[in-house]
Amino acid sequence: VDLQYPDGLRDAHTDCPLAVEGGVVREDQLSLVNGEFLGRNGDRFGPSTGLVPDLHHKSEYVCSLRDLRLFLGHGLGLTAVHGVLAADRSDFVAGCVGFGSSRRQEASSDFEGDFFKLLNNAVCG
Numbered sequence: 001v002d003l004q005y006p007d008g009l010r011d012a013h014t015d016c017p018l019a020v021e022g023g024v025v026r027e028d029q030l031s032l033v034n035g036e037f038l039g040r041n042g043d044r045f046g047p048s049t050g051l052v053p054d055l056h057h058k059s060e061y062v063c064s065l066r067d068l069r070l071f072l073g074h075g076l077g078l079t080a081v082h083g084v085l086a087a088d089r090s091d092f093v094a095g096c097v098g099f100g101s102s103r104r105q106e107a108s109s110d111f112e113g114d115f116f117k118l119l120n121n122a123v124c125g
Helices: 007-013 032-041 065-073 094-105 110-124
Strands: 002-004 021-025 048-052 077-080
Antiparallel strands (some): 002 077
């Protein structure tokens, strides 16, 4: 989708912009506070990649329907829809988590209990 950030929302959203994008942070994008901090501490700027929360218009932004509703509800304008992706929602890890939880309860040693706990954490994050 293409999203437009209305000028009237910029002051209200300056601390927490919607629709963050991954990108490279360049030196000209630093705030005055960040620039002064670097100068005061004698540090040099190095471009870095990460999530960039900004108030720019978004072109071909990929988001879920839930996020799009949130953005529109907070006043962002929808200018174009480039495509729609449909997906079924299911608990595809429920069986693995249930297995790990039951084996953890049945564990006869701390090692086994910790192993299945770590297994569930690795699967679910």
